[in-house]
Amino acid sequence: MKTNSVKVEIITIGDEILIGQIVDTNSAWMAVELNKAGFELAQITSVHDDAKHIIDSLELALTRADVVLFTGGIGPTKDDITKQTLSSYFGMSLIFSDEVYQNIERVLINRSRAVNELTRTQAFVPDGCTVIQNTVGTAPITWFEKEGKVIVSMPGVPNEMKHVMSTEIIPRLSQRFETPSIIHKNVIVQGYPESALAMKIADWENALPEDIHLAYLPNYGIIKLRLSGISDDPLPMEFSINQQIAGLTEILGDAIVAFDDVPVENMIGNLLAAKGMTLATAESCTGGHIAHKITSVSGSSDYFKGSVIAYSNEVKINVLNVTADDIEQYGAVSKEVVEQMAVNIRRLLKTDVAIATSGIAGPGGGTTEKPVGTVWISVCSGSEIVTKMFKFGNVRLQNIERTTQTALLMLKEII
Amino acid sequence: MKTNSVKVEIITIGDEILIGQIVDTNSAWMAVELNKAGFELAQITSVHDDAKHIIDSLELALTRADVVLFTGGIGPTKDDITKQTLSSYFGMSLIFSDEVYQNIERVLINRSRAVNELTRTQAFVPDGCTVIQNTVGTAPITWFEKEGKVIVSMPGVPNEMKHVMSTEIIPRLSQRFETPSIIHKNVIVQGYPESALAMKIADWENALPEDIHLAYLPNYGIIKLRLSGISDDPLPMEFSINQQIAGLTEILGDAIVAFDDVPVENMIGNLLAAKGMTLATAESCTGGHIAHKITSVSGSSDYFKGSVIAYSNEVKINVLNVTADDIEQYGAVSKEVVEQMAVNIRRLLKTDVAIATSGIAGPGGGTTEKPVGTVWISVCSGSEIVTKMFKFGNVRLQNIERTTQTALLMLKEII
Known part of the structure; x- marks a missing residue:
């Protein structure tokens, strides 16, 4: 990132x-939203609920x-202790706010609850800061200014943070600061180890x-190449990045599987919906x-009919009609079985395409011939069927994740 | 946290x-492992690939x-640029290490690849630091010492980081520093909003x-209460925390659903396995x-037979035998349908217990009568069946997550 950007720290x-x-998932979400509005996230700092630590970090960030x-x-x-700590740092005292109290009552009534002694304390706010109502939670947001800089304290509950960032904080920051445009574009490449890719595109880079x-x-199994630029004038920058991507496409050809970080x-989902x-x-x-990944996409009920999770052989045989022999x-965990799973689920649920997986996720169940990480994946569309074996690693959740990612990429190829 | 702990920053x-x-998932994992070894994680800082920013953060952390x-x-x-940056900060030059080169060759051969010009550069290490071999990746780990303090640089790839932390870094840090014991115990409470719980246990707290x-x-829908203590002598501290938990149990009774952060x-899984x-x-x-949550547990194939994901009504009718009428x-999305799903999947897969869900995850599909977030959950065991309706929120992924969590808690009650 170059200069003249407006810097934010979390x-x-x-x-x-x-x-x-x-795990702090808030900061990644905030980073994306801040970038869209032209702000650069310069640092994330995680500190304890400790007054001195909070104030030290604030002073450094400023x-x-x-x-x-x-x-x-x-x-x-x-x-x-954040509210008390910031209030005393800015030399303010905490005062009761009727407006905040009414908001707390409103939020709690929606949850079929009443204000109690403790939630009532949330209506106390630093006297002199700007208070932003939290319409989806009981903790008010406080906005302070100091020597031209802005300090905001908001809830850590993800949906409350997201709501107030989108509806109040980013709009107010955008009014308060003039920001350049920050542009990120992604090119998704398949089939190269990182170092081989770097050598392949060295001259271009x-x-x-x-x-x-x-x-x-x-x-x-994929590599995202991210090209970023920052500029007061977004159009020439976007044009320049697109030109570079065109050059990259000439070098990498089919190894590029997508042009965005989707x-x-x-x-x-988009492909299936477009083709009906x-x-x-x-x-x-x-x-x-x-199935979970597919149904995490809004509107997936338009193209996803369902699954059979055949964890036991009994279910493979009785529900999916895999031959017991x-x-x-x-x-x-074999080509024969995974292909029958793919073909039969497509027939059973009357769909156009299907995915099937069978493997040893670990940590148990491995043999010399089929160690942990051995996975068969089959995808089929009409009479076309593609089946491959993979040797992934030893870590159960990673094997599940890699099998999922690989199966979805194989399906994408066949559609 | 009190004093006399050994402080670590990431x-x-x-x-x-x-x-x-x-999303930075590494730090949470590292925090847990460091805590187990008696180290206190005092701060996490995330910075850009920028030499000045890296050095400034290091000097502050020190x-x-x-x-x-x-x-x-x-x-x-x-x-x-981290290796170059740290090397020049510590006044060292980068030299070629045969030992590191041989390790890189070994790692790449396992991946059926050869060393190329670029991976060869990873064999250069700062002359004077302690080099720790990365047996599962190509980037070596470097360990520096300065005025009694330790600085380590390791890969960000999660499985490489985890492997080297477990096998090398934590054992070496434990030898290098004398650490107290850090004890965390969790009490999981169901059925209280946070403020009501805080008031209920105020005297105890x-x-x-x-x-x-x-x-x-x-x-x-649940609240974890975490009690933490740090002590050179772990047994009395553990006893003291357990005493406090006993007191809490008298106050909260059945609202406590578990005593650990499991x-x-x-x-x-433990319950089902124990009861066969x-x-x-x-x-x-x-x-x-x-199904994904259940199968993320190692050994789940002992008690989990499988699922039918009935995303379309057709699958509910044809595979799960739900009455079309x-x-x-x-x-x-109704009591009648979700109960048939639960009873029929139990019969179809011949299991002892079953879970069924049907709801409107959103953002589409809501009506005035059944808005987005309306969810029916049914759990059954033998002839016993428990079915409940919930009104969750508007956010698709949160609704999926909350339905999953609630369904698993309902199942736990019935087993």
């Missing part, structure tokens, strides 16, 4: 992140950034204009994860 | 976290912490010993997410 408050009890966004630490319970930044992001389940085709899955080792002869 | 390096392209762990930014491509810290973590799918019972699911709105009369 400070997350809460012991739960620092003892590993929760030396670097124009905006500091706090998330978390503003619940009604004793372990949350070395000739990139100074103001376009390239990053490599390997992810389960998850493969969304690409498949329907899909079913028969899953053994993925245990429903493929074949399971006996070849084993459940 | 610095993650990489634009991808700060533009929201990936003013507060005993150990600084860098993750990420050490791949073979041009955007990764106020009487907690100074050295035991309490935190509230609300999560989809995901409900693991609790169910088997499980199936019939999922509509959860689209396989319940009932779907017509009551709608797919």
Whole structure:
């Protein structure tokens, strides 16, 4: 990133992140939304519910950034101290706000609850800050200004944070600061290890204009190449990035599987919807994860009919009509069985295309011949059927994830 | 947290976290492992691939912490600059290491690949640091010491980071520093909003010993209460925390659903395995997410037979034998339909217990009578059947998550 951007830092408050009890998913969401509005996220800092630590981090962030966004630490319970800490840092006292109280009552009535002694304390706010109502939760948002910089404290509960960021904080920041445009474009490449890809495109990479930044992001068998630029004038920058992508396409050809950072389940959804085709899955080792990925897309009920999760051989035989003899002869993790699963689920659920998986996710169940990580995937469309074997790793959840990702990419090819 | 702990800070390096392209899941895992070994994670900082930013963060971290762990930014491509940056900060030059080169060759041979010009550059390491071999990847780990403090740079690829943390870094840190014991215990409470729970246990909370810290973590209808203590002598501390939990149990009784931070799918797995019972699911709105959660547990094939994901009514009728008339009369999202799904999947897959879900995950499909978020869940065991309706929110993925969590808790009750 170059200069003249407006810099934002996020400070997350809460012991739960620092003892590993929760993963901070808020910051990634905030980063994307801030980028869209032209703000650059310069640092994320996670600190404990500790007044000195909170203030130290704030003072450091203010030396670097124009905006500091706090998330978390503003619940009604004793372990949350952010409101008191910021209030005393800015030399304000906490006063009762009728308006906040009425909002809390409104929110709680929607949840069929009444205000109690403790939720009532959330109506106290620092006297002198700007208060933003939290229409989906009980903790108010507080907005402070200091020497031209903005400091905001908001809830860490994801849906409350997202709602107030989208409806209030980003619009207000956009009014308050003039921002350039930040443009990111992604090129998704399949079939290259990272270093081989880097060598293949070395000349192109070395000739990139100074103001376009390239990053490599390997992810389960694909590599995302991200080109980023920042400019007051978005159109020439977008044109320049697109020109570079055109050059890259000449070099990589078919190895490029997509031009945007769209998850493969969304690409498949768009393809199936456009072609009016329907899909079913028969899953053994993925245990429903493929169906889950597909149904995480809004509108998937238009093309996804359903699945049979055949975790036991009994279900493979009785529901999916896999031949018992074949399971006996070849084993459940075999070309013969996974192909029958694919063909039969397509017939059973009367769909156009189908995916089937059978493998050893681990940690148990491996043999010398078929170690943990051995996975068969079959995809079929009409009479066309493609079946492949893979050797993934030793980690159960990674095997499920990689099988899912690979199966979806195989389906995309066949549609 | 109190004093006398050994403080660690994590610095993650990489634009991808700060533009929201990936979520930092590494830090949570590292926090848990560090805690187990008696180290306190004092701060997590995420910075860009920028030399000045990396060094500034390191110098600040060194003013507060005993150990600084860098993750990420050490791949073979041009955007990764951590190795060069740390090398020049410590006044070292990069030299070629035969030993590292041989390790790279070994790792690549396992992946059926050869060393190329770019992967060869990873064999250059700072002259004077301690090099730790990365047996599952090509980027070596570098360990520096400065004024009694330890600085380590390791890969950001999760399985490489996890492997080297478990096998090398934590064992070496444990040898290098004397650490106290950090004890966390969790009590999982159901049926209370956060503020009502806080009021219910206020007297108990106020009487907690100074050295035991309490935190509230609300999560989809349950609240985790976490009690933490740090001590050179773990046994008395553990005894003291257990005493407090005994007191809490007297106050909350049945509202306590578990005493450890075990995901409900693991609790169910343990229960089913202990009782020799088997499980199936019939999922509509959860689209396989319940099956996925269940099969994410190692050994689940012992008690989980499979599922039918009946996303379309056709599958509900043809595979699950739900009466077409009932779907017509009551709608797919109804008590009548979800109960048939539960009873019939149990019969079809010949299991002891079953879960069924049917609901409107959104964003489309809602009506005035059945708005988005309306969900029916049914669980059955033998002839016993429990069916409930819920009104969750407007966010698709949250509805899937909440339905899954609630269904698993309902199943746990009935087993």
